[in-house]
Amino acid sequence: MASIAFVFKVLCVSFLFIFVASRPTIRPKTFNVQRHGSKPDGKTDNANVFTSIWSRACKRKSGSSKIYVPKGIFYLGGVEFVGPCKNPIEFVIDGTLLAPANPSDIKQDTWINFRYINNLSISGSGTLDGQGKQSWPLNDCHKNLNCPKLAMTMGFAFVNNSNIKDITSLNSKMGHFNFFSVHHFNITGVTITASGDSPNTDGIKMGSCSNMHISNTNIGTGDDCIAILSGTTNLDISNVKCGPGHGISVGSLGKNKDEKDVKNLTVRDVIFNGTSDGIRIKTWESSASKILVSNFVYENIQMIDVGKPINIDQKYCPHPPCEHEQKGESHVQIQDLKLKNIYGTSKNKVAMNLQCSKSFPCKNIELIDINIKSNGLENSSSIAVCENVDGSMSGKMVPQHCLN
Structure with missing residues (x-):
């Protein structure tokens, strides 16, 4: 009887192992911005499509979400991605996000802004092109009280337990990456580029932040x-x-x-x-x-x-x-x-x-x-x-x- 009981236990454990191993892995739901209506023509403003996709991904309850930007040039007016979200969000950028060349076409302090989010991951081989060259001659606020307000490229406020990896930021109008009240955030493998004479184009700027790590990053800029x-x-x-x-x-x-x-x-x-x-x-x-x-x-x-x-x-x-x-x-x-x-x-x-x-x-x-x-x-x-x-x-x- 003892041997029968032992065999029964072994069979039960084996069936349990097979059941667990065979359960499907819950993968993140992918939102390809091009398949949802974005146009990679470098001209059409895709801001509304991006924010609509973000809203759907952010509200999704059953598992994490992945927003994917494929190769191509996606023109983007000023956008804000606001949480809190139900689950982690991965934002993968393999294409180019193109800012308006005219600084007055961005009606906010930061071109791409993330706020009130936990567990955000931004990665990819893509580029954030701020098209800053037209704006740099206007950056004379130290002597001109009527100077235009120029937008930073990407900002994070009240974002925790998150990271950026491998993205390139090119020719920001002002600062490239700005962080305020951000905690437990990793930046790795990022490339930041603007000419040495571009004014106020800080690479990474942070205030009221804690437990941040910046590694394996190349920064060449004007501030x-x-x-x-x-x-x-x-x-x-x-x-x-x-x-x-x-x-x-x-x-x-x-x-x-x-x-x-x-x-x-x-x-x-x-x-x-x-x-x-x-x-x-x-x-x-x-x-x-x-x-x-x-x-x-x-x-x-x-x-x-x-x-x-x-x-x-x-x-x-x-x-x-x-x-x-x-x-x-x-x-x-x-x-x-x-x-x-x-x-x-x-x-x-x-x-x-x-x-x-x-x-x-x-x-x-x-x-x-x-x-x-x-x-x-x-x-x-x-x-x-x-x-x-x-x-x-x-x-x-x-x-x-x-x-x-």
């Missing part, structure tokens, strides 16, 4: 490759190539009230090639907020003919006259920064500029194995300039440090 603004924490950047552009910038900070601390940043295995700046922290000299910038690590960074390889500027004032003499020093406290294995060449004699606030001096700045030489100058020795900064050094040090 910051990556701009890190108020309230951003736990950011990891690795294997990024930056150039042309203005480097990886924290700030500017301190201009507005109610700004938040920026902390826990890691930047490693990055190459800056021909950029105006490399490692950059900028705070307004007469700041309206008292915040903390802390726990930063920069490691294994190569500089190739960079204007200001290491630049802490707490007297930031891009458009003089400045108010420093009237309103005092920056109230942004910078502390606990480690710079390790930073090497390469500087276009200028000053390879390291640590210009900190007199009221809130930089504290615990740790320099380890710095080797940045001036390139193309008669006297090839580089120098460091320090103001109001305390810290320590170890290992090779070119230029010679000037820490207190």
